[in-house]
Amino acid sequence: MDGILYNPNSTYVVVHRDPRDVLFSLRNHMDNLKRIDYSLDPEEDVSALFREWVRTPASNDGGVQRSLEQIIIHFQSYKRFEQLANIHMFHYADLKANLPAAVAAMAGVLGVNVTAEDITEISRLADFKNMRDNAAQFAPLADDGLWKSNENFFNKGTSGQWRDVLNAEDLALYDERMSTLLPAEDIAWLHNGTSQ
Secondary structure, three states, X not given: OOOOOOOOOOOEEEEEOOXXXXXXXXXXXXXXXXXXXXXXXXXXXXXXHHHHHHHOOOOOOOOHXXXXXXXXXXXXXXXXXXXXXXXXXXXXXXXXXXXXXXXHHHHHHHOOOOOHHHHHHHHXXXXXXXXXXXXXXXXXXHHHOOEOOHHHXXXXXXXXXXXXXXXXXXXXXXXXXXXXXXXXXXXXXXXXXXXO
16 A cells, blocks of 8 residues: 555555465476476475575565565555445455355445355356366466466465475564564454454
8 A cells, every 4th residue: 555646536445465375386387387487395394485485574675585574664654544335354264264255245345236146156156166277367477378287376375385495483583573573463464354
């Protein structure tokens, strides 16, 4: 929100996700890009990468994947204005838990009249499996050859993949850093949305 002009006549729909999931998702996107010389190394020290990401201060170079703090700044830039009637924050976990309810809520904030049948159809189309199965239609810039695989733009769609690779020390460092960046209630929402 600090990088765009605010317009009181616009509606802002913001979707956030557990920052740890964001990092792992971004790594997969980088691995899938044709134009960047990067590939996931099965021997990579994921703990070292994660710890660097946790410790690195935010910068203005657009490298959101380089810093936990950059993700938090993005969150805070909208959170501080959430009382405004045209700012609406959603969470990936809530979309995954109940996509039809999220579609109805988004339609409501956008002032779009939808029927129950519309919500069912939109939810079917926006379902992760459908989007992956039809990646040529749904992956951004699919026609431009940006991705090695359009399907892999939609990698797994699950949360918590970091649980299998990060150790207790990694997570303790993360928790300590998060406690310096956000109050506990914001951390809880950023990790889980309202669905848990």
